[in-house]
Amino acid sequence: MKRSAARRRTKLFGLLRAFRDAAVALPDALVAVDADYRIRWFNTAAGSMLGIDYPRDLDRRLVDAVAIPGLKEWIDGGGIDPLSDVTSPRDPELHLSLRLIPYAEGHALLLVRDVSxxxxxxxxxxxxxxxxxxxxxxxxxxxxxxxxxxxxxxxxxxxxxxxxxxxxxxxxxxxxxxxxxxxxxxxEETLPMSRVAIRPLVTTLHRDAEGLSRGRHTISASIEGPHDLQGSSRDLYSAFSNLVSNAVRYTPVGGHIRIVWTSNAQGGRLSVIDTGHGISPQHLPRLTERFYRVSTSRSRETGGTGLGLSIVKHVLQLHDAHLEIESEPGKGSTFSCVFNPEQLLLPELVSEES
Incomplete structure (x- = not known):
């Protein structure tokens, strides 16, 4: 029994050594951290990418050992989404992508990849x-x-x-x-930001939709909420008008199109709602891809380029906003541009002349 236990221990140590050697040889950086985000182990690539050294940085908190802007905020937020395109503190020519992977109770693995x-x-x-x-x-x-x-x-x-x-x-x-x-x-990394007045913008979108429709649809617009937007007027108009023109193109004659702005303390939302053909669920995740078409023949008939929703997605990302799509075949679609509370502005007060 002792000999059998010794063989098992020897085999286990051999497997652990093989796993460790494989991890050390990986081109991606690996850093094992505990519940307090203190460094417990790291491989060779972590040293060259993150500028950490053995044994100096063992047991140090990750945010103290690695000088990457925004790392602390990312970790405090749980590191749910990857931290993309950050510059290596050891080599400014290296661009890194970071992912935090929980792997045991109170432990996590930081995976760092060179995306240069x-x-x-x-x-x-x-x-x-x-x-x-x-x-x-x-x-x-x-x-x-x-x-x-x-x-x-x-x-x-x-x-x-x-x-x-x-x-x-x-x-x-x-x-x-x-x-x-x-x-x-x-x-673009940022856009020039200014006040975008919602009421005249929605009025313009309503007028554009009526011009494109030429009386073939019933078109309405409404505003529910007092807020304006902080953003790029030109780019937001481009994004919203793409949604409006798509609704007109893909809604059959006699259909109804609504342009709705709603805002409150939780954020703002501009929705374009139509009674068109609707979209099958399998197509929804890919709608914002460039040149992706649900129906090639229908897009060509209506003059679509297949790039409008890509433009919408990029504009919204630059405004820290996102696009939500709800659709069901035969029941129409709702495309909503959703904005965080930080992007909302209360209307400017106009002083009355005595």
Whole structure:
């Protein structure tokens, strides 16, 4: 029995040594912390990425040993979401992504990954899209201009062809403009913020919807709450108008479209509610992906570019807001832009002249 127990211990120690050696050899940084977030163990990569050293930093609190801005707030918040794109305290050229993984009672594992190469590739992609879109804008403008000079009625045999060429030229121009907008939003870390008055904005959206609908739908707008928004007027209008134009495009003739602003102490919400075809649940998580289409044929018929909801998502992210989508086939859809209380402003008081 003693020999058997000794063999089991030897085998267990061998397995533990193998796991430790494998963890040490990983290219990702691993840091084991206790309930007080004191460092209990870390691998070699953690030293090069986070600037911690053995044995100096053993038993030190993670926030004292690792000089990363925002780390304490992230940990105090529970580290539920990854802390992305932070600069390494050891090497400013390294960009890191941090995840906190609980693995036992009162213990957690900090996983740190070098995402520098991914960010470089992403920047190359953004630059490529922006450059190509910019180069396409001029020739498309020229083509569209010449097509507008041609009167289809003067060439009856080519009338349908010319009208189709005009339609596709406008659609390609809109795709290029949307791509340029997305490239600009991708490159922005913050937007110029100012007061965005909700009442005139909702009035403008209502008027735009009626212009797009041309009497084919019943359109209404309402405001429930006193607050304005703190944000970029141009970009918020772009996001909201994308939701309104989508509702008009995909709602059958005779349908009802509502634009509703509600606000209170918990936050604000601008909703666009339609009685359109609705969307199946499997499509909802992917709606904000670029060029994702629920129905390719319907999008082409209505002139959609497949980029509108991507623009909405990016604009809202830059306002610390998010998009909520509720939809059911045959019962319409509700697209809501949800804002935190920090983005709300009470109306300015207008002094009365005596």
């Amino acid at each position: 190469q991914l960010l470089r590739v992403e920047k190359m992609r953004r630059d490529f899209v922006a450059n190509v879109s910019h180069e396409l804008r001029t020739p498309l403008t020229v083509v569209h201009g010449y097509l507008d000079l041609i009167e289809p009625e003067q060439i009856p045999e080519f009338e349908s062809i010319i009208r189709e060429l005009r339609s596709q030229s406008r659609r390609m121009t809109q795709i290029v403009e949307d791509l340029l907008t997305l490239s600009r939003l991708d490159a």
